Amino acid sequence: MKKLYFYAIGxxxxxxxxxxxxxSIKLASGQAGAFSMSMDWLxxxxxxxxxxxxxxxxLGAFFxxxxxxxxxxxxxxFAASHLGLIPVLLISATYFGEKLTTMQLLGAVSIMVGIVFLSLSEAKHPHD
Structure with a gap:
C-alpha cells in the first residue's frame, strides 16, 4: 500500500x-509574438x-x-507518464479556447485504459 501512495504522489x-x-510554453510563445531574428525579440x-x-x-519533471x-x-x-497530456488537453480547451475533438477524447480515454491494463498486468506478474 505504501508503494501505491508513492506511485500516486510521484x-x-x-x-x-x-x-x-x-x-508555460504556450503562454510564453503567445507573448513573444512572431519569431524574429533580432535582439529585440530575444x-x-x-x-x-x-x-x-x-x-x-x-527540471521538476526530470527529477x-x-x-x-x-x-x-x-x-x-512510461505509459502513465503520458497522463500529462490529459490535463494539458483540458486546459487548452477551457483556458485557451482550443477545440476539443472526438479523436482527442478517444485518445485520452485510450491512454487511461492502456495504463489500467498495463497496471493490472504488472500486478499479476511483478518483475521484482
Whole structure:
C-alpha cells in the first residue's frame, strides 16, 4: 500500500510539472509574438516569466521521472507518464479556447485504459 501512495504522489507530481511546462510554453510563445531574428525579440523572450516557468517544469519533471524510474516498472511508468497530456488537453480547451475533438477524447480515454491494463498486468506478474 505504501508503494501505491508513492506511485500516486510521484505521478501526480510528474503530471503537474509536465502540465506546467506545456502551458508555460504556450503562454510564453503567445507573448513573444512572431519569431524574429533580432535582439529585440530575444530580449522579449528572455524577460518572459513563462519561459522560466517552463524551465522549472522541465527540471521538476526530470527529477520526478528519475525518482519514479528507480522504483516503478518501466512499462506502466512510461505509459502513465503520458497522463500529462490529459490535463494539458483540458486546459487548452477551457483556458485557451482550443477545440476539443472526438479523436482527442478517444485518445485520452485510450491512454487511461492502456495504463489500467498495463497496471493490472504488472500486478499479476511483478518483475521484482
Amino acid at each position: 505521478f501526480a507530481i510528474l503530471i503537474a510539472f509536465d502540465t506546467l511546462t506545456q502551458v 530580449l522579449v523572450v528572455l524577460h518572459n516569466p513563462w519561459l522560466y516557468a517552463a524551465v522549472l517544469g522541465y 520526478a521521472w528519475m525518482t519514479l524510474l528507480k522504483h516503478a516498472p518501466v512499462g506502466p511508468a
